[in-house]
Amino acid sequence: MIDITKLPMRVAIGQVNELTEEFLTFAKQLGLQDVQMNLYNLPPDMKDTGRLEFHDLLKLHSRAAERGLRLIAIENVPIRFYDKIMLGQAGREQQLENMQESIRNLGRAGIPIFGYHFISTGVWRTGWDTPIRGGAISNSFKLELAKHAPLSYDRIYDEDEMWANYDWYMQRILPVAEEYNVRMALHPDDPPVPILGGVPRLFRNFANFKRALERHPSRMHGLDFCHGCWSEMRGGAGVLEAAEYFGAQGRIFYVHMRDVKGGCDDFTECYINEGNSNIFKVILKLREVGFNGFMIDDHVPHMVNDSSYGHRGRAHATGYITAMLDAVNVVSPIKDPMLVQPAPVAVAAAPKAISAKKSSAKKSKDTPPKFSVNAKAMKELPTEPMIKGGGRLRFGVKI
Ligand SMILES: [Mn+2]
DSSP: OOOGGGSOSEEEEEEESSOOHHHHHHHHHTTOOEEEEEOSSOOTTSOOOSSOOHHHHHHHHHHHHHTTOEEEEEEOOOGGGTHHHHHTOTTHHHHHHHHHHHHHHHHHTTOOEEEEOOOTTOOOOSEEEEEOGGGOEEEEEEHHHHTTOOOSSSSOOOHHHHHHHHHHHHHHHHHHHHHTTOEEEEOOOSSOOSEETTEEOOOSSHHHHHHHHHHSOOTTEEEEEEHHHHHHHHHHHHHHHHHHHHHHTTOEEEEEOOEEEEETTEEEEEOTTSSSSOHHHHHHHHHHTTOOSEEEOOSOOBOTTOOSSOHHHHHHHHHHHHHHHHHHHHHSOOOOGGGTSOOOOOOSSOOHHHHHHHHHHHHTTTSOOOOSHHHHHHHHSOSSOSSOTTTTTSTTOOO
């Protein structure tokens, strides 16, 4: 598995449950090397066995690698995979076995990060077609409208039992994550309010994240730092404090970079450059504390004539995050020389366009190197492909 501790802070794209040709091309055109997937909903071609299967994960890893991309993280599994664990219900032992095997399979398939949450009732919004800047469509939440919602499950759960359920799970899953070198990254409850639908939302404030990480101090345990949720919780200054505290401990494994206007009892998701927080300051803070994970857009506004995936909104957000990181790289360059070089990407076959650039560059090797688009493409090519010959990663081949 790739050693992600040697990679520099960078931008990724994902929030997809299928690696379509179009998505992989989009990632390449954005100039990225890392892709993440979100399996909150399984894709139609993935058999629902109640866990992530090795061959499915290997196939995904290979598909990304064949385009010179790293499948750097899988975020989420369907809630039904571990709802009994979260609620402490009968049948949780079987779900635990499945989740443990899912972690093993992620490790076996070379996928280094598993993003997870502990929200059995899911993400809540009270408005899904909220108009924002220029008529773009976003979403919003008002606690006043949600607080009288009926129970999501059989009864009202209390905070202590939710903590006991969380501890039970962590005590049993983290040793597996350690053995298989898979980082588990905890996402906040969204929205971060005390209780919805009768189920307490544990990960809603700084103190509870601190408690979770202190009680389970594994090196494989950290945060999917959802900037949007931290902004919902604490606004601009609170985001910086949390980024500094957890980032300095190496506990932030990756960042969801989006923002909102307002606080957790009344907010609207917005364009990334008009929210509570200053994204440049946040990335600068992350650099200062040595964060070297990836940043990814999360939810984005649906722009005019946008696709269902939100290509326009995502291109805007990703371009903005990339530009802010470029600016931070100028004012606060990476200090660790180990992180400066682009890391090799596992590639079975380079895309034709890049191969052509490589051969034309070879012919003119006597001419001095120039900083050009071609030179950049060359830099992105792997120096030592992790997988040689192109056959080792193919589905069904014994490795
Ligand atoms: Mn998020």
